[in-house]
Amino acid sequence: MRASSRFAAGLALAGAFLTGVDAAIQTVTRNGRYLYTADGNRFYIKGVAYQEQGKDISVRWSRAQAIPFLSHPLSSIDPLANGTACTRDLPYLQQLGVNTIRAYSVNSSLNHDSCMQTFSNAGIYTIIDLSLPGNGSMDRDAPTWTTNLLDLYIETIDVFSKYNNVLAYNVGNEVVIAANGTAAATFVKAAARDVKAYINSISSSALVGYASIDGDATWLDPLANYLSCDPSGSNSGATALDLFGLNNYEWCGNSTFEASYAGVEGQFAGYNVAAYFSEYGCITSPPRVWTEVAALFSSQMSPVWSGGVAFSYFPATSAQGQFGMVTISPDGSTVTTSSDFTNLQTQYAAASPPNSPSQSGAGTATYPSCPQQNSSWLASNTLPPTPNFSACQCLENNLSCQFTPSTSNYTAIVGALLDYACSLIGQSGGSCSAISSNGTTGQYGAVSECDPTIMLSYVMSDYYIANGANAQSCSFGGNGTVNSKAPSSASAANTAASSCLASASGTSVPTLPAGAPGPSGSSSSSGGGSGSSPNAASVVLADARTLMGMGVLVAAGIASGLWTIA
Numbered sequence: 001m002r003a004s005s006r007f008a009a010g011l012a013l014a015g016a017f018l019t020g021v022d023a024a025i026q027t028v029t030r031n032g033r034y035l036y037t038a039d040g041n042r043f044y045i046k047g048v049a050y051q052e053q054g055k056d057i058s059v060r061w062s063r064a065q066a067i068p069f070l071s072h073p074l075s076s077i078d079p080l081a082n083g084t085a086c087t088r089d090l091p092y093l094q095q096l097g098v099n100t101i102r103a104y105s106v107n108s109s110l111n112h113d114s115c116m117q118t119f120s121n122a123g124i125y126t127i128i129d130l131s132l133p134g135n136g137s138m139d140r141d142a143p144t145w146t147t148n149l150l151d152l153y154i155e156t157i158d159v160f161s162k163y164n165n166v167l168a169y170n171v172g173n174e175v176v177i178a179a180n181g182t183a184a185a186t187f188v189k190a191a192a193r194d195v196k197a198y199i200n201s202i203s204s205s206a207l208v209g210y211a212s213i214d215g216d217a218t219w220l221d222p223l224a225n226y227l228s229c230d231p232s233g234s235n236s237g238a239t240a241l242d243l244f245g246l247n248n249y250e251w252c253g254n255s256t257f258e259a260s261y262a263g264v265e266g267q268f269a270g271y272n273v274a275a276y277f278s279e280y281g282c283i284t285s286p287p288r289v290w291t292e293v294a295a296l297f298s299s300q301m302s303p304v305w306s307g308g309v310a311f312s313y314f315p316a317t318s319a320q321g322q323f324g325m326v327t328i329s330p331d332g333s334t335v336t337t338s339s340d341f342t343n344l345q346t347q348y349a350a351a352s353p354p355n356s357p358s359q360s361g362a363g364t365a366t367y368p369s370c371p372q373q374n375s376s377w378l379a380s381n382t383l384p385p386t387p388n389f390s391a392c393q394c395l396e397n398n399l400s401c402q403f404t405p406s407t408s409n410y411t412a413i414v415g416a417l418l419d420y421a422c423s424l425i426g427q428s429g430g431s432c433s434a435i436s437s438n439g440t441t442g443q444y445g446a447v448s449e450c451d452p453t454i455m456l457s458y459v460m461s462d463y464y465i466a467n468g469a470n471a472q473s474c475s476f477g478g479n480g481t482v483n484s485k486a487p488s489s490a491s492a493a494n495t496a497a498s499s500c501l502a503s504a505s506g507t508s509v510p511t512l513p514a515g516a517p518g519p520s521g522s523s524s525s526s527g528g529g530s531g532s533s534p535n536a537a538s539v540v541l542a543d544a545r546t547l548m549g550m551g552v553l554v555a556a557g558i559a560s561g562l563w564t565i566a
């Protein structure tokens, strides 16, 4: 076990072993665009994806065909929650020579002590994706940054903050996949801002990351630049990522730098924060020879890239074919490696990237101004606010008609009901703009930072009051209940709602709602799944958004009974 402490010291550096030192894993920090261990050596991610695929789940990178995910949002496996499995896998991860694993789906209700300690002792860092399938991730078709997602992210960070081997938290995976969806980047950047503020507030040294699908330079370049820029123009890193991940599968078989990587090398040549391949390992010519490792860890690419994460340790099936480099026996007891494994092992063992520039020579970070909007870059430089739990709770408490689902699996009906309620409001000449957000215009409705269930209570209340507080108009097929404690006149409801949200439009260090589990408590929480993917609720929600986006609702005058937040 102790022999492996060399991994902690930047295993990439041949001859830089911590000889015989039984040292704790070193903290990794970012200086400018490079990563360094505490002893000042440059840190390269020699990684492998470590995520067992849940039953019936198509793998997460095929997000364009995300539907298979949606029908099984809960069939997921937390790869860091079973100490027996982690102990079983450790020798193989050590043979492979990795210093980092990426986990796509963790459940903050579970105990991760055994796995995290096992990997920490072996000098293996973790990259933790904070999003989850189902309703635990931003939906690229109807993106928002809301209290429930922030809550999920913070609960996960709280659970992992006690471990010394969390290298980074990813605030999203492949949220933006095409030019027409780039407005979603405003919400990703807001998530990075709020997660960064939270991480700083608890004195965690973990980096803030995002993993992007590869794509056309006309939107990929501005995406990378946007996620590391400063919209205020004052060289502040407050909204910038530390670590941009590119899921890149361009190198297949015995390719060459010129043929496969020269393009991305050029694209990221002037990048200001650290970048790595958050996934790599093309499967079109099996068995994989992994000759890209020599290129990625060469002095040709080390000025731009800090390593990468090979996909994947466990078997994983996608539309493209079969990934994975080990198989696990049906009883979970034994691991069998494939030639993909031994080939990667050979390549990782031979990789020896330069230990340069020195940490003092890495320079200080600069945060340039953000990309201008154009036809392939739609994101505004005005970000949504930090979701404010207490403001949204205050609002919910004051709403006269509340969403009270009869099923605990309410995710699927929220979107349908939002759609329905907004169409009723539209027919009455009202608008659902208070719950809408638009990353292109940078306009975010006052309620758009709240949990979709609170958005729903809000529009149900709007409709209820417009109908003279007639109990029947709060029913929504048995999904709504009149809140007798709430103000029932339009003006009183508006006053209370506006007052709750009055100070919730800015940026702040996020805090969990009162009563929620804190950093040391065990938490109860949401979802779980293998990967981050769009979700059932918000896909349906998209219908409501489309409806609202049509403009019909906004045009007509507000009917006398309808109210909107001042």
Ligand SMILES: *[C@@H]1O[C@H](CO)[C@@H](O)[C@H](O)[C@H]1NC(C)=O
Pocket: 071, 074, 409, 412
């Ligand atoms: C939740 O509801 C959806 C849609 O009705 C359904 O597909 C899914 O299987 C349900 N999930 C659970 C865990 O019951």
Ligand SMILES: *[C@@H]1O[C@H](CO)[C@@H](O)[C@H](O)[C@H]1NC(C)=O
Pocket: 140, 141, 178, 180, 181
């Ligand atoms: C982007 O365009 C594709 C078709 O090219 C479409 O399927 C998708 O819904 C569009 N996304 C958005 C957010 O408009």
Ligand SMILES: *[C@@H]1O[C@H](CO)[C@@H](O)[C@H](O)[C@H]1NC(C)=O
Pocket: 217, 218, 219, 221, 222, 371, 372, 373, 374, 375, 376, 377
């Ligand atoms: C939009 O701007 C980006 C730079 O931010 C540029 O790479 C891209 O080509 C531009 N798109 C178009 C359609 O001109």
Ligand SMILES: *[C@@H]1O[C@H](CO)[C@@H](O)[C@H](O)[C@H]1NC(C)=O
Pocket: 253, 254, 285, 286, 287, 289
């Ligand atoms: C790659 O090159 C090696 C050695 O030249 C050869 O043995 C192997 O078959 C090639 N593999 C592929 C996938 O082209």
Ligand SMILES: *[C@@H]1O[C@H](CO)[C@@H](O)[C@H](O)[C@H]1NC(C)=O
Pocket: 082, 083, 084, 085, 088, 331, 332, 333
């Ligand atoms: C943990 O993993 C081991 C090895 O795969 C397996 O036998 C065991 O059932 C797992 N435990 C749980 C609680 O899933």
Ligand SMILES: *[C@@H]1O[C@H](CO)[C@@H](O)[C@H](O)[C@H]1NC(C)=O
Pocket: 388, 389, 390, 391, 392, 394, 499, 500, 501, 502, 503, 504, 505, 506, 508, 509
């Ligand atoms: C959040 O909202 C509450 C309730 O309106 C307000 O008291 C508080 O100041 C807000 N917090 C921040 C940081 O804006």
Ligand SMILES: *[C@@H]1O[C@H](CO)[C@@H](O)[C@H](O)[C@H]1NC(C)=O
Pocket: 393, 394, 395, 397, 398, 495, 496, 497, 498, 499, 500
């Ligand atoms: C209702 O709103 C008022 C005004 O914002 C606030 O003071 C009060 O606490 C809210 N009621 C509840 C039960 O949260």
Ligand SMILES: *[C@@H]1O[C@H](CO)[C@@H](O)[C@H](O)[C@H]1NC(C)=O
Pocket: 135, 136, 148, 149, 152, 408, 409, 410, 411, 412, 525, 526, 527
């Ligand atoms: C997802 O929906 C379930 C109910 O179906 C809920 O318990 C959970 O809190 C939601 N998670 C998020 C992040 O919204």
Ligand SMILES: *[C@@H]1O[C@H](CO)[C@@H](O)[C@H](O)[C@H]1NC(C)=O
Pocket: 406, 413, 416, 417, 476, 477, 478, 479
């Ligand atoms: C609640 O709303 C859903 C979606 O519109 C509907 O299918 C259901 O019948 C409603 N009533 C109850 C009690 O769930």
Ligand SMILES: *[C@@H]1O[C@H](CO)[C@@H](O)[C@H](O)[C@H]1NC(C)=O
Pocket: 074, 076, 107, 108, 109, 110, 526, 527, 528, 529
């Ligand atoms: C997370 O773990 C808890 C506790 O075991 C469990 O109840 C919950 O279903 C898990 N969530 C998922 C999505 O698997």
Ligand SMILES: *[C@@H]1O[C@H](CO)[C@@H](O)[C@H](O)[C@H]1NC(C)=O
Pocket: 437, 438, 439, 440, 441, 545, 548, 549
């Ligand atoms: C956002 O606003 C722009 C400009 O008004 C509009 O073209 C676009 O459709 C809106 N997007 C959404 C999702 O409503």
